[in-house]
Amino acid sequence: MRFLPDRKKYTVAIIGLGHVGSCVSLILADRGHEVIGVDTDAALVGELRGGVCRFHEPGLAELLERCHRLPSVRFTADHAEMSAADVVIVAVGTPVDESGAFIDTQLRGACKELSRHLRRGQLLIFKSTVPPGTTRELVIPLLESGGLSCGEDFGVVFSPERLSQGTALRELAELPVVVGGSDRDAAEAAEEFWRTALGVGVRSCASLETAEMIKIASNWWIDHNLALANELALVCSQAGVDMLDVVAATNDLPKGGGRVNILLPSVGVGGSCLTKDPWMAWSSARRRGVELRTVPTARAVNDGMPGYAASLVLDALRGAGKDPGGARVAVLGLAFKNDTGDLRATPVAPMVRALREAGVRVALHDPLVSPEAAEQVFGSPSVPDVEEAVRDADCIAVTAWHREFHGIDFAELRRYTRPDCAVLDGRAYFPRETIERLGSLGYTYLGIGR
Numbered sequence: 001m002r003f004l005p006d007r008k009k010y011t012v013a014i015i016g017l018g019h020v021g022s023c024v025s026l027i028l029a030d031r032g033h034e035v036i037g038v039d040t041d042a043a044l045v046g047e048l049r050g051g052v053c054r055f056h057e058p059g060l061a062e063l064l065e066r067c068h069r070l071p072s073v074r075f076t077a078d079h080a081e082m083s084a085a086d087v088v089i090v091a092v093g094t095p096v097d098e099s100g101a102f103i104d105t106q107l108r109g110a111c112k113e114l115s116r117h118l119r120r121g122q123l124l125i126f127k128s129t130v131p132p133g134t135t136r137e138l139v140i141p142l143l144e145s146g147g148l149s150c151g152e153d154f155g156v157v158f159s160p161e162r163l164s165q166g167t168a169l170r171e172l173a174e175l176p177v178v179v180g181g182s183d184r185d186a187a188e189a190a191e192e193f194w195r196t197a198l199g200v201g202v203r204s205c206a207s208l209e210t211a212e213m214i215k216i217a218s219n220w221w222i223d224h225n226l227a228l229a230n231e232l233a234l235v236c237s238q239a240g241v242d243m244l245d246v247v248a249a250t251n252d253l254p255k256g257g258g259r260v261n262i263l264l265p266s267v268g269v270g271g272s273c274l275t276k277d278p279w280m281a282w283s284s285a286r287r288r289g290v291e292l293r294t295v296p297t298a299r300a301v302n303d304g305m306p307g308y309a310a311s312l313v314l315d316a317l318r319g320a321g322k323d324p325g326g327a328r329v330a331v332l333g334l335a336f337k338n339d340t341g342d343l344r345a346t347p348v349a350p351m352v353r354a355l356r357e358a359g360v361r362v363a364l365h366d367p368l369v370s371p372e373a374a375e376q377v378f379g380s381p382s383v384p385d386v387e388e389a390v391r392d393a394d395c396i397a398v399t400a401w402h403r404e405f406h407g408i409d410f411a412e413l414r415r416y417t418r419p420d421c422a423v424l425d426g427r428a429y430f431p432r433e434t435i436e437r438l439g440s441l442g443y444t445y446l447g448i449g450r
């Protein structure tokens with residue numbers, strides 16, 4: 001059966017308007033497709049309708065401003081509206097529980113709604129990260145519970161989302177899309193959809209399970225790579241070697257017909273994907289009788305980094321003859337990475353906890369995070385500007401280097417800080433000249449693996 005109408009502009013329903021769904025909806029709307037965005041969160045739907053963007057993603061607020069009043073764009077909490085779509089994209093949340101097991105509530109909920117409103121000829125594209133086997137074993141039976149049949153009446157494809165927060169819109173417009181279908185017709189329709197709708201390349205896979213495994217493998221690899229980078233950083237700092245020199249040279253040298261690609265160490269690994277997708281691999285492997293030993297090891301290494309970053313600060317305070325009990329640390333950047341306001345599993349939270357446990361008074365600042373959101377995660381609100389945060393600081397911990405911070409004048413901040421102030425470079429990767437300049441301004445530089 002042909003699952004895509006023969007035209008260049010489609011009607012697309014997006015189920016789940018979180019970070020991923022909002023970006024996907026708006027980029028499709030901006031390309032002239034008719035968009036029906038559906039989310040169970042009525043407050044989120046209301047915000048999107050009003051042109052209010054709750055996600056800090058470069059370019060997204062401007063895109064929403066441009067698109068939210070278009071007659072071809074509507075946001076709704078009513079799943080029935082998806083019946084009008086040629087293509088339905090599902091991007092609901094797929095978290096894991098404490099034991100690493102997949103929590104399928106959102107996916108089940110979405111599939112049940114879809115089964116009620118599906119119509120013949122629709123193409124369903126699932127983007128949410130899931131344990132391999134989920135689309136065939138859970139999603140398709142739920143969809144078919146409404147009476148229509150996968151393959152005969154509708155097509156199902158797994159097309160994992162691969163964007164990174166902070167560069168999401170550029171990546172959606174450029175990165176090739178992975179496609180694995182329930183059958184060849186569905187896969188071909190999705191390939192054509194991505195090529196036409198976004199103009200991106202397509203990586204066609206043998207099966208739904210292959211596409212599911214590609215997503216898991218990719219984040220499993222990133223988490224392991226980061227664990228390697230973080231452990232390498234621990235060794236480099238003891239060996240008096242700048243980790244960044246090692247990474248730059250190692251990555252630049254041809255090796256075995258390709259290149260290695262060591263990522264960079266930091267205050268820790270956070271966000272909603274890297275902290276859970278490796279566990280998804282681990283728990284789904286376990287169900288198949290395979291014990292993955294590398295996953296818990298890499299997770300433990302990465303989870304150890306916030307404590308390590310806190311220990312760098314505490315050692316520097318003590319080294320300067322200061323009692324952590326009376327010390328102040330300004331934390332600049334609360335989000336889990338640069339250029340996002342996302343606090344999900346941010347490693348800055350355990351770092352702050354460790355500092356507070358040692359008696360340190362912490363001032364928080366992040367231009368991409370509201371004071372209320374900071375209070376929910378950190379137990380105290382953030383302050384609105386850098387100067388207030390660094391007032392009387394014994395250490396400035398730079399834990400996310402957002403674009404908004406690039407103009408920070410450390411010479412000017414010296415007027416506010418205490419003498420012997422340290423600067424923790426948790427994710428800024430300051431070049432050597434900046435480190436020298438910080439030294440000449442009287443700061444003690446603390447780097448991760450530097």
Ligand SMILES: NC(=O)c1ccc[n+]([C@@H]2O[C@H](COP(=O)([O-])OP(=O)(O)OC[C@H]3O[C@@H](n4cnc5c(N)ncnc54)[C@H](O)[C@@H]3O)[C@@H](O)[C@H]2O)c1
Pocket residue numbers: 015016017018019020021038039040041044091092093094106107109110111113127128129130161162163164165272273
């Ligand atoms: N955030 C990222 O950078 C990223 C990158 C790649 C892949 N992913 C994957 O993409 C998926 C979505 O991630 P996210 O960060 O956008 O999640 P999110 O939690 O921000 O958004 C999920 C949205 O789905 C909505 N929802 C839940 N059940 C629903 C239902 N039945 N019908 C309609 N809406 C429903 C929620 O209200 C929420 O707004 C996850 O599987 C994630 O692992 C995320």
